[in-house]
Amino acid sequence: MRPSEQLRTANIDDWQAATNHPFCLELASGTLPLEKMRTYLAQDYTFIDNFIRLASSAIHHAPTLPDRLPLAAFLGIIAGPENTYFQRSFEAINVSDVDRTNPELLAPTRDFQALMLKAAKSGQYANMVAVLCVAEWVYLSWADQVEYDSETLPFYFQEWVTLHKGEYFESVVEHLRGQLDRAYEVADEAGKVEIGDYFQQAVTLERQFFDGCYNS
């Protein structure tokens, strides 16, 4: 079994809770209360900021140019269409100015930021790709399986699903899984434990992030 699959299986309870979260299901069916979506977008925009910092660090630490390029290209999507999605959605559902730029952070948002910065500062590519891989793979897993009506769903729900599924996004996740698999295989025992810890914390925080936005 691939190391990435072993790690996912070891965290299957949190994985399933995150990928079948009522937040995701209600978003896709269009029944998610807008107040919860406002909270989520404000929190997640701060997540994106630190995700870009972590991904930049991973690009720097990747072993070769072919290992670097797919993540570099993906950063262009985040800084481009995904950033625009946030700006258009902030306008469409009236996210307040302070929540767009400086929201009060929920505990899981703070903890996720700390984990991303810790992975970046560790200087270990394996730790970085463990967190990045979880972040994108969890989203592919829920977006890929969720049912939605593309005709009727408002864009701020629909595009959040479509940004996280499809051939291109699958290739991003496959790249991150491949990088994680290789880094894990060559790590020594202590390194494997460390990678497993980062992976586990990231899965738990994905679940808590949805919980936090859904229940606040």
Ligand SMILES: Cc1ncc(CN)c(N)n1
């Ligand atoms: C918390 C979280 N995790 C993952 C993703 C996917 N890009 C996200 N936007 N936010």
